[in-house]
Structure formats: structure tokens, C-alpha cells
Amino acid sequence: MNATSEPNTNANVAIAADKLVRAVPLGDRTLTILDDVSLRVNDGQTLAIVGASGSGKTTLLGLLAGLDRPNSGSVSWHGETISTLSEDALAKKRQGTVGFVFQSFQLLPALTALENVMLPLELASNPDAEALATDWLKRMGLGERIDHQPRQLSGGEQQRVAIARAFAASPSIVFADEPTGNLDTDTGNEIVELMFKLNRDQGTTLILVTHDLELAARCDRFIRLARGKVVSESGAA
Amino acid sequence: MNWQLVFRFVKRELRSTEARILVLALAVAVGSVGAVGMFADRVKAAFANQANVLLGADAMISADRPLSDDFAAQAAAFDLRTTQSTRFGSMVSKSSGSGDAALSDVKAISAPYPLRGVIEVRSADGASSGARGARVALRDVPKAGEVFVDERLASRLDIKVGDTINLGKNTPRVSQIFVEEPEIAGNFLSASPKVLMSIADLASSELVGPGSRASYRIQVAGPRAEAFTAAIKPKLGPGQRLETVRELRPEVRQTLERSEQFLGLAASFAVFLAVVAIVLALRRYLKRELDTATLFRTLGAGRRQTLLHFVGQFAVLSLIACAVGVALAYAAQAGLAFAVRGLFASELPAAGYAPLVKSFLTGLVLLLGFALPPLVALASTPPVRALRRDLPAPTGGGVIASVLGIAAVLGVVLLQAQDLRTGMIFVGGIVALVGSATLLAAAVLWGVRRVTRSRSKKPWQLGLANLDRRRLSTSIQIACLGLGVMTLITVGFVRADLFSAWQKSLPPDAPNRFLVNIQPEQIDTLSGMLKERGQAAKFYPMVRGRLVAVNEKAVSSKDFVEDRAKRLVDREFNLSSSESLPPGNALVAGQYGGDTESGTLSLEDGIAKTLNVSLGDRLTFDVAGEKVALKVTSLRKVDWDSFRVNFFALIPKSTIEPLPKSYITAFHLPANDGKTLPMLVNAAPNVLAIDVSEIMERVRSIVEQVAKALEFVFLFTLVAGLLTLYTAVVSTQDERRYDTAVVRTLGGTRSQVRSALIAEFSLLGLAAGVLGVLGAVALTWTLATRIIKVEFIPSPGVWLLGLLAATLCTLAAGWLGTRSVLSTPPIQVLRENA
Known part of the structure; x- marks a missing residue:
């Protein structure tokens, strides 16, 4: 089948991907990582991308999040094609539109929890960066730890800081790459609860990559990738 | 640019080892250039002042005809003290004597005289017992109607204080018999007894008129004498000459030049070592910054915004390091001057600020020369690296970085060496050494591959195999450690052997x-x-x-x-x-x-x-x-x-x-x-x-002072050298700690890990030692035979010691930096590096 996963066309589309192809040169041949993938995700929906290692999940996430560019095909956010934007215009676009939660937290070790959360706000020249960041950390239950550096925080706490950073700039879409991959089961569950709660409260669209089928099952929809193609999908569109 | 963000990052970054080592390396570079430059300038000025005593001034304009007042006016514009004199030969006889006359070297002078040094007379002590009194300074010039004659003339014509002599049409009274007056430069083989008279009596003596062979002179002295001579030189007319002590006395000139060379060389070494430390520290620092750049890009910062942030961050870090370096330089040179305070006849002349400015700019040029191109590349980090950490770091700035970096180093070394020839020998040496380092590293790695080919590896073979896996790092480390070892051996050699060879050329029993x-x-x-x-x-x-x-x-x-x-x-x-x-x-x-x-x-x-x-x-x-x-x-x-x-x-x-x-x-x-x-x-x-004992004494004292000064400068170079060696060893510490943790996780015992690390660091140290010693032999031979021009004395003992010290120091520093991994749970190390 042509790897597509079509959502309800009448709803407001947050992300649309059309015939995405991503290939990289490997010696004298080309390795196709993603092959002709199309999908749509509506505003406020949650989508899980699952698949075995090397199936192309993270590559797809990178393309959807505008961190990487497809060899062919296009990605649009809220109806605006981002694949054709210049590097800097795309960066600017990311500033107000998307947030990220990474498996390895990606906090800057030299900065405090507060400064890490402030960073995207400051890059977007938000004058209320400190107040917003403080507020978000308190919401994450980290009010007492805002001046701590990442190495002084547990894995779960670090991921909560990362979540605060992702939501602080009020993005409309949040991308999460294996958000529980580096955490034990209990902490992972806590983080998942938190993310879904925030997603509901903020009305954001959540796209996450995971190995965890239980986590995937909690999403509105999930798609399964194998060898760069969408091989199955489930859940309501 | 968001300066608030920049300053916050700088504040936070300064907590990291990487940033601290970078700042320290840059501060030491700036400090070395500044301290050595300032101290050398002060010492050189002191030497020059002492040498200028031989001329009685810092410079002199002389002419066959009276000089126009313009020269004195121009000297005044340079804030110089001036004095005018007329020098000529004349027969002198005692008014009431046998009529014996002696051809004398007569100088008509006016106060102030002399501008440098003093007129020396015998003290009255012991005169009654017939012994010769000690030399004391006379702070006076002959008044009108008076003359000073030297001991030689007094003894030849039996002149005593109070006698009158025939000098042209005048018969002035001898008011002083002097031992020596400063101006002893010039052709001493034609030295005649000296007479000093007042310039006020010159006209009435009728000794100097049209056609007579007299030398009309203006002597000048002051801190800006060199600038004045440079400005005045092109304006000299026919028959007008500019004389400095360097031009007049070859032995003094040669001694001064050698002193400057020694101090300049020591400074060049310090700079060179610090440059190596900067390059290594920068490499490690930029690696750390890659994650920050990735995150910036992911969170929506464009290339320009990212670049501006990093350039701003680097500029602030550089300014901090340069300021620390300048403060360090000022304190160090003051300390040096204090330490050598007893060695100089007079207090060292005040330090000029030019070397500080030079060192500050050197720091900026060095860091930006090396850092700017990699920063441009850093700003282009693809944001997708946030998801794919295994993506290679952007290398766009590589070639430009190398060219700019090399240009910066060459510029600084040439500037520091002061003369093109020495600078080129330095630069040639560096190029040859980097080439040799590459070849040697390739040979070492080839050897490593051969001994680690067996399937079941012993722990030490695993250690050596690590060197092969990190080929680029290994080559860079061998080169940098080798440069450090080479420099330290060379400085030691310059300090000891070259210097004693020079001192030997002026033995205590040299003819006087x-x-x-x-x-x-x-x-x-x-x-x-x-x-x-x-x-x-x-x-x-x-x-x-x-x-x-x-x-x-x-x-x-x-x-x-x-x-x-x-x-x-x-x-x-x-x-x-x-x-x-x-x-x-x-x-x-x-x-x-x-x-x-x-x-x-x-x-x-x-x-x-x-x-x-x-x-x-x-x-x-x-x-x-x-x-x-x-x-x-x-x-x-x-x-x-x-x-x-x-x-x-x-x-x-x-x-x-x-x-x-x-x-x-x-x-x-x-x-x-x-x-x-x-x-x-x-x-x-x-x-x-x-x-000539006076001149010799001055030359010998200059040589001794240079020796002492060099000892202190050497200490500074030593600090720079040790910092370089440490930076070189710790530059791959993170990788090593991670690798070691993986090995321990996989069941490697402590003793296996220890053997692997010892083998790795020993070979690294040995290779660096070989390179350093070979480099040092070549460099010292070149310095001895081509620059300082003294006999090259091979010292195999020092070479062997250098080799041994390089191996042991590398092993010790490497071991100290990595051993904590043996007592840290591997999971902690792995988590830190996740």
C-alpha cells in the first residue's frame, strides 16, 4: 500500500507531510531511510510513531519538526509549507511553533534549571522569560530547584525541566523523542502522565517517537514504520 | 545580540574545566608576552642606559660646522634633555712649566654635562698618605676661566689643581683633575689626554675658527631618544652625523644585541608554548559548545543569531582572559623587577605600556585567529543533531581556520622574535616539527597496529590500540607534547649552555x-x-x-x-x-x-x-x-x-x-x-x-645581569610549558574516561585497565619525547651556530633526561587525570557522558 495515514480532512490540520523521502549516500550507493511517507495530524491530536530500531522513526520526527529536510516531498505546519523555507526562516518558525522533549533531556549542563527553561524564550526575545520559566518550573513541582544545575537533578527531574522548556514558549506542536527512554518505569510513567496532562491543558499537538507500545496506545493514533515505510496505523483520526 | 544571554553563558561557562583551561591558557599567553616583553624592555632600557654612559648621552649629532638650533628645538619637542659641546685637538702646556706641551683632546662643554654617567675624580681620602683615593662622582662643569684636566695630562705635564695652563689665547685655572669622563666611546686607539673647558671661553680662546678641524655636537638623553634619532636621521645634512653607542663600539653593540636576542628568544618560547595550549584547550572547548549550538538551532535560533551569540561569548571570554593576562603580566614583571632589584646599578627604568597593549592584542589575534572559523562552522550545526548525536561536527571552517590560525601564530612569532631571520628560523622549525610530528605519529601508529594485530589482546595491547583508534587525537597530542618538550629542553639549553658559551668568550683574565x-x-x-x-x-x-x-x-x-x-x-x-x-x-x-x-x-x-x-x-x-x-x-x-x-x-x-x-x-x-x-x-x-677595564666591566655586568634576568624569564616559560603539557594530556581525557568505563562495564579488571592506560601514556610520552629531543637538538644547533654564534656543545645527558622526563611526566599527568575512573562506578561515568 502507499504508506499514508490520512486524518479527518475537515479538522484543522496541525502537521501535514506529503510523500516524504529521505535518503543518504552510503559509499557508492544510496540508503533510503524514509520512503514516500504521508500523514496528517490535527490540532490537539496525539500521534505516536513506533517501529523497530532503524525503521526511520527519528528521521521522520526530524523532518516533521523541521530539524531536517526531505530529499523530496513536503511538510507543512498549520497549512504553511516549511520544507521550502530558508534555514533562518525555518528556525524563526520553530521558535513560536514547536517544542521538544528529548530522550537524553538535552539540558545545557552549565545553566541552571531556570536558565535552561528561559533559553527558548530568550532566543525569541520574550521579555517575560524569567517569570514564565519560573512559573513553569513551579508547575512541574520544581519550584525549590530552579537554581540547580542539571547534574544536581535526578533523571526524572531533568526530564521535567525539559518538559517545562518545551511548553514554556507556548508551542502549538510538541515533539518528543523517546521521552521515557532514559528513565525507570515509575518515573517514565510520571513523565508520561505529565506530558499528556499538559498537552490537554495547553491544547497542543503531541507527536512522539517511542518503542513503548503501552505509551503508543495512550495516543489518539499511532503509525508503525518498517524499513522507512508506514506499514500500519491505528486509532481514530 | 542578546548580551544578557551572552553574559549569563560566560558566567556559567566559566564554571567548566574546558572554559577555565582555555581562559588560563590565553591568560598565560598574554601574561608571558606582556611580562617578558615589559621586563625585557625595562632590562634593555637599563642596559642601554648603562651602555649610553660610554657616550655620555643616549645619542649625539655631530658635525664639522656649528649645528643650527633646530636640532635642540626638535630634541626639546621629544622631551629630551640636551647639551651642546665642541670637541677639537689642541696643544696644551703648563703656564709656569718647562714648556712641555701635549696634544690634547679638548671639549668645550656647558651644563648639564654629562647627560649619562658622571665625571669621576679621586676623593681626597688617603691623599696625605700618598695612596690614590677612590673614584667619586663630580656634579659640576668648569666655570668660565676654569678647566678640568685628566690624570694623564696632569701627570705628563706635572699639573696640580690651581695651576694655570696655556689653552689657545687663554690661560685658564685648573680647578679639577679628573680620572675619567663618560665619553669613552670612539676610537680609543687614538685617545689623547682630555681637557674639559667652559663653552663660554671658546670664542676668546680663538682655538676654533673657520677651517679648523672641530666637531660640533648636540648630545641628547631621555626616554624618547630612539624616536628622536629615527625622526632626525633622514634630516641630517652633509657633514652631519648621528652617533649612538651601538654605532661606535662594536663590542658593546654585539653584547647589547645578544642580550636582546636572549630575552626575545625566551619570550618567543613562552608565546609559542601558550599558543599550543590555546589550540588544545580551544579544541576541547569547541567540542563542548557543539551541544549548545545544536540546542540553539533546535530551539529556533538562526545561523546568524547563533553565530553572533558565540562570537559575543568568545569575545567576552577573550577579553576576560586578556585582562587577566595583562594583570598577570604587570604583576609578574613587577615581581621580576623586584627579584632582580639588586643586580642593576640603578633602579630599572619604568615599564612602558606598549608591551601590555601588544600582549592584549596578541591574545585577541591568537584566539580569534583560531576560534573564529570554527565558530562560523559551529553556527551551521544542523539542528537534527539534537536527535542524531552521532552526526559528525560541522567542519566548514577547517581550512580557513588552519590558514588563519597559522597566520596568527606566524604573525605573533615574527613580531616577538623582532628580527625576520630569527623569526623565520622559528617558523621554519615549527613547520618542520609539525611535519616530523605527523610522520612520527604515522610511524608510531603503524607500529601500534602491528603489535596489536593478534586476536586475543593483552591489556597493554588494548591500551595501544586506543592510540590507533584516536589517530587524529594521537597525532595532535604527540605533536603538542613534542613541541612542549622541545621548547623546555631548548630553553634550558639556551639558559645554560649557550649562555655559558657566551660568558666564556669574556673570561675574567681577558686583556684589559x-x-x-x-x-x-x-x-x-x-x-x-x-x-x-x-x-x-x-x-x-x-x-x-x-x-x-x-x-x-x-x-x-x-x-x-x-x-x-x-x-x-x-x-x-x-x-x-x-x-x-x-x-x-x-x-x-x-x-x-x-x-x-x-x-x-x-x-x-x-x-x-x-x-x-x-x-x-x-x-x-x-x-x-x-x-x-x-x-x-x-x-x-x-x-x-x-x-x-x-x-x-x-x-x-x-x-x-x-x-x-x-x-x-x-x-x-x-x-x-x-x-x-x-x-x-x-x-x-x-x-x-x-x-679598557671600564668598558669591559660594563660589558661583563651586562652579561651577568642578562644571565640573572634570563633565569626569571625562564621560570615564566616553564609555567607556560607545564600548562601546555597538562592541556595536551587532558585534551583526550573525556574520551579515555568513557572508553575505560565501557571496558570496566564489560568486565575489565582494574589491573587490566591500569596496564592499558600505562601502556598508552608511556608510548605517547616516549613518542613525544623522541620528537621533542630531536626538535630541540635541531633548534639549539641552529640557534647556536646561526643566531647566537657560539660553539654547539652536544649534551646527550640532557637529551636522555628530556626523553625520560617527557615519558614520565606524560605518564604521571595522564595517570592523574584518568585514575579516578578506576574508583568511580562505571555507570556514573557513562551517565555523565550520555
Whole structure:
């Protein structure tokens, strides 16, 4: 089948991907990582991308999040094609539109929890960066730890800081790459609860990559990738 | 640019080891350049002041005709002190004496005089007992109607204080008998007794009029004398000359130049070492910044915004490091000056701020030269690296970085070395060393691959295999450690061996008295008397001749542009002969004829260049009315520091034999020997005895002070060297800690890990040691034979020690940096590096 996963066309589309192809040169041949993938995700929906290692999940996430560019095909956010934007215009676009939660937290070790959360706000020249960041950390239950550096925080706490950073700039879409991959089961569950709660409260669209089928099952929809193609999908569109 | 963000990052970054090492390396570089530069400037100024005493001023303009007031006005514009004088030769006799007269060197002076140094007289102490009083400074000049005469004239004409003498139309009263006045530069072989008179009496004495041979002079002194001489030089008219002590006295010039070379070299080494430390620290720091750049890009910062942030961050870090470096430099040079305070006759002249500015700029140029291109590349980090950490770091700035970085280092080294030749030798050495390091690293890695080929590896083989896995890091580490080792060995060598070789060229028993104008029949008597006192003095024949033609074409001073050449042609050459090349002379071209061929001439290389004469040219001298044509058959370099009897021109014995000649000899007279000289002069009253002990003492004291100063500068270089070695070793520490943690997680025991680390660091140290020692041998040989020009003495002991020390230090530093991994749970290390 042509790897597509079509959502309800009448709803407001947050992300649309059309015939995405991503290939990289490997010696004298080309390795196709993603092959002709199309999908749509509506505003406020949650989508899980699952698949075995090397199936192309993270590559797809990178393309959807505008961190990487497809060899062919296009990605649009809220109806605006981002694949054709210049590097800097795309960066600017990311500033107000998307947030990220990474498996390895990606906090800057030299900065405090507060400064890490402030960073995207400051890059977007938000004058209320400190107040917003403080507020978000308190919401994450980290009010007492805002001046701590990442190495002084547990894995779960670090991921909560990362979540605060992702939501602080009020993005409309949040991308999460294996958000529980580096955490034990209990902490992972806590983080998942938190993310879904925030997603509901903020009305954001959540796209996450995971190995965890239980986590995937909690999403509105999930798609399964194998060898760069969408091989199955489930859940309501 | 969001400066608030920039400052916050700088504040936070300064907590990291990477940033601290970078700031420290840069601060040490700036500190070394600044401290050594400032200290060297102060020491050089002190030396120059001491040497300038020989001229009585920092510089002098002299002319055959009275000088216009413009010169004094211009000197005043440079805030210089000035004094005018007129110098001429005149017969002097005692008014109430036998009528004996002596040709004297008369100087009409006005206060202030002298500008540098003092007129020395004997103190009255002990005069009653007949002993000679100690020398004391006289802070006075002759008033109108008075003269000062020197001891030689007083003794020859039996003049006492209060006597009057005939000086032209005047009969001034002798108010002081002086031992020495500062201006002893110039051609001391023609030294006559000296008389100082007041310039106010010059006109009434009628000694100087139109056509008389007098030298009208303005002497200047002050901190900006060098700038003044540079400005005035192009404005000099015909017959006007600029004289500095360097131009007048070859031995002082050579000593000063060598002192400057030594200090400059030490500074270059410090800079060079710090540069290596900066490069290593920067590499490690930029690696850390890659994650920050990735996150910036992911969170929506564009290339420009990212670049501006990093450039801003780097600029602030550089400014902090440079400011720390400048403060360090100022404190260190003040400390150095305090430490050597007793060594200099007077307090060191105040430090100028130019070296600090230079060091500050050096720091900025170095860091930006190396950092800017990688920063540009850093700003282009693809944001997708946030998801794919295994993506290679952007390398766009690589080639530009290398070119800019190399240009920055070359610029700084050339600037520091001060002369192009030394700088080029340095640069050549660096290029050769980097090439050798690459080859050596390739050879080491090839060897490593061979010994680690077996399937089941022993722990030490695993350690060596690590070197092969990190090929680029290994090559860089071998090169950097090698450079550090090379520099430290070379500095040690410069400090010890080269320096002692130089000091040896001026032994304590070097000749300090010259006897001139010895007649042939007096040689046996004088030689016998000297032999009795253990002095085997050699007597050299001396013929005075004026250069009248080159290649049969008549020449006069007008044919030459250079001042020195004009002076040489104006005055008489001292021609001598020697059967073999005299000691302290080295042949640079042609064959030294000795006595084998008549009509040949061996010229000192420098003078040949000044006169634009080369091998095969024919020079004609007028010797007492007789024309003597000589063909240049050899050129010699003369070691003027030695204070031996040296001649610009040597001719064969057969040529000199028929010419009217006198002899000259030199010997060493201990300071407390007051009898020998009068005895010799009594035996040969026509002989002129010249005391050069004063000049020698000054030269020797300069050499000793340089030795002490160099010790302190060496300490600074040592700190820079150790920092470099440490940075080189820890530059791959993170990778090593991670690898080791993985090995331990996989079941490697502590002793296996220990063996692997020991093997790895030992080989690294050994390779660096070999490279460093080879580099040091090549560099010291070049410095000895090409720059400092002293004999190269191989010192295998030092080399072996260097090799051993390099291996052990690398092992120790590496071990200290990595051993904590053995006591840290592997999971912690792995988590830190996740």
C-alpha cells in the first residue's frame, strides 16, 4: 500500500507531510531511510510513531519538526509549507511553533534549571522569560530547584525541566523523542502522565517517537514504520 | 545580540574545566608576552642606559660646522634633555712649566654635562698618605676661566689643581683633575689626554675658527631618544652625523644585541608554548559548545543569531582572559623587577605600556585567529543533531581556520622574535616539527597496529590500540607534547649552555690594557717584563693607512652614502699582520693567506659590506705617502666581545715588513696592580697605555645581569610549558574516561585497565619525547651556530633526561587525570557522558 495515514480532512490540520523521502549516500550507493511517507495530524491530536530500531522513526520526527529536510516531498505546519523555507526562516518558525522533549533531556549542563527553561524564550526575545520559566518550573513541582544545575537533578527531574522548556514558549506542536527512554518505569510513567496532562491543558499537538507500545496506545493514533515505510496505523483520526 | 544571554553563558561557562583551561591558557599567553616583553624592555632600557654612559648621552649629532638650533628645538619637542659641546685637538702646556706641551683632546662643554654617567675624580681620602683615593662622582662643569684636566695630562705635564695652563689665547685655572669622563666611546686607539673647558671661553680662546678641524655636537638623553634619532636621521645634512653607542663600539653593540636576542628568544618560547595550549584547550572547548549550538538551532535560533551569540561569548571570554593576562603580566614583571632589584646599578627604568597593549592584542589575534572559523562552522550545526548525536561536527571552517590560525601564530612569532631571520628560523622549525610530528605519529601508529594485530589482546595491547583508534587525537597530542618538550629542553639549553658559551668568550683574565705605539726595538724589553708577570702577550705590528682607491678608482668619503663608510674612509685604517687566523676570527669567504702571498688583504666581513667590497677587489692604501695596493683574498667574522686585539684589515708579513710601523699588544692587569703599568711606561715612555677595564666591566655586568634576568624569564616559560603539557594530556581525557568505563562495564579488571592506560601514556610520552629531543637538538644547533654564534656543545645527558622526563611526566599527568575512573562506578561515568 502507499504508506499514508490520512486524518479527518475537515479538522484543522496541525502537521501535514506529503510523500516524504529521505535518503543518504552510503559509499557508492544510496540508503533510503524514509520512503514516500504521508500523514496528517490535527490540532490537539496525539500521534505516536513506533517501529523497530532503524525503521526511520527519528528521521521522520526530524523532518516533521523541521530539524531536517526531505530529499523530496513536503511538510507543512498549520497549512504553511516549511520544507521550502530558508534555514533562518525555518528556525524563526520553530521558535513560536514547536517544542521538544528529548530522550537524553538535552539540558545545557552549565545553566541552571531556570536558565535552561528561559533559553527558548530568550532566543525569541520574550521579555517575560524569567517569570514564565519560573512559573513553569513551579508547575512541574520544581519550584525549590530552579537554581540547580542539571547534574544536581535526578533523571526524572531533568526530564521535567525539559518538559517545562518545551511548553514554556507556548508551542502549538510538541515533539518528543523517546521521552521515557532514559528513565525507570515509575518515573517514565510520571513523565508520561505529565506530558499528556499538559498537552490537554495547553491544547497542543503531541507527536512522539517511542518503542513503548503501552505509551503508543495512550495516543489518539499511532503509525508503525518498517524499513522507512508506514506499514500500519491505528486509532481514530 | 542578546548580551544578557551572552553574559549569563560566560558566567556559567566559566564554571567548566574546558572554559577555565582555555581562559588560563590565553591568560598565560598574554601574561608571558606582556611580562617578558615589559621586563625585557625595562632590562634593555637599563642596559642601554648603562651602555649610553660610554657616550655620555643616549645619542649625539655631530658635525664639522656649528649645528643650527633646530636640532635642540626638535630634541626639546621629544622631551629630551640636551647639551651642546665642541670637541677639537689642541696643544696644551703648563703656564709656569718647562714648556712641555701635549696634544690634547679638548671639549668645550656647558651644563648639564654629562647627560649619562658622571665625571669621576679621586676623593681626597688617603691623599696625605700618598695612596690614590677612590673614584667619586663630580656634579659640576668648569666655570668660565676654569678647566678640568685628566690624570694623564696632569701627570705628563706635572699639573696640580690651581695651576694655570696655556689653552689657545687663554690661560685658564685648573680647578679639577679628573680620572675619567663618560665619553669613552670612539676610537680609543687614538685617545689623547682630555681637557674639559667652559663653552663660554671658546670664542676668546680663538682655538676654533673657520677651517679648523672641530666637531660640533648636540648630545641628547631621555626616554624618547630612539624616536628622536629615527625622526632626525633622514634630516641630517652633509657633514652631519648621528652617533649612538651601538654605532661606535662594536663590542658593546654585539653584547647589547645578544642580550636582546636572549630575552626575545625566551619570550618567543613562552608565546609559542601558550599558543599550543590555546589550540588544545580551544579544541576541547569547541567540542563542548557543539551541544549548545545544536540546542540553539533546535530551539529556533538562526545561523546568524547563533553565530553572533558565540562570537559575543568568545569575545567576552577573550577579553576576560586578556585582562587577566595583562594583570598577570604587570604583576609578574613587577615581581621580576623586584627579584632582580639588586643586580642593576640603578633602579630599572619604568615599564612602558606598549608591551601590555601588544600582549592584549596578541591574545585577541591568537584566539580569534583560531576560534573564529570554527565558530562560523559551529553556527551551521544542523539542528537534527539534537536527535542524531552521532552526526559528525560541522567542519566548514577547517581550512580557513588552519590558514588563519597559522597566520596568527606566524604573525605573533615574527613580531616577538623582532628580527625576520630569527623569526623565520622559528617558523621554519615549527613547520618542520609539525611535519616530523605527523610522520612520527604515522610511524608510531603503524607500529601500534602491528603489535596489536593478534586476536586475543593483552591489556597493554588494548591500551595501544586506543592510540590507533584516536589517530587524529594521537597525532595532535604527540605533536603538542613534542613541541612542549622541545621548547623546555631548548630553553634550558639556551639558559645554560649557550649562555655559558657566551660568558666564556669574556673570561675574567681577558686583556684589559692595551699598549699602543710600541717601537720594534722596545718589544723585547716590554715582552720580557710582561713575561716576568706571567703575561705571554703577543705583539702585533700596526701600520696606519688611508684608503685612497678601490679597484684603482680613487675614493673619498663623498663616494659613500652610509655614515659609517664615510667615517672609515675619512680616518686611517690600522693594518696589521698575523701568520695565522687570529683567535676569535672566523673565515667566512676566501682563503686566509697568512704570509704565503704578498699583496693580499683579509678584511672584516662587516666592514667589507659597509664599503661594498668583495673578494677579488683591489684596495689601495696610502701609508705615509706610499701607495700600497692589496687584493682582498679573504673575509673574516670577528668576535668583538673577546676584547682581544682585533683588526679590520690584515695583510701578509712580507707586505707589512718594509712599511713604517709600530706595535700593539694587550694584556690583563689585575685591578689591584698599581705597579706594572708605571713600570712599563717608564721603560718605554713613548708608549700609550689604554685602560679598557671600564668598558669591559660594563660589558661583563651586562652579561651577568642578562644571565640573572634570563633565569626569571625562564621560570615564566616553564609555567607556560607545564600548562601546555597538562592541556595536551587532558585534551583526550573525556574520551579515555568513557572508553575505560565501557571496558570496566564489560568486565575489565582494574589491573587490566591500569596496564592499558600505562601502556598508552608511556608510548605517547616516549613518542613525544623522541620528537621533542630531536626538535630541540635541531633548534639549539641552529640557534647556536646561526643566531647566537657560539660553539654547539652536544649534551646527550640532557637529551636522555628530556626523553625520560617527557615519558614520565606524560605518564604521571595522564595517570592523574584518568585514575579516578578506576574508583568511580562505571555507570556514573557513562551517565555523565550520555
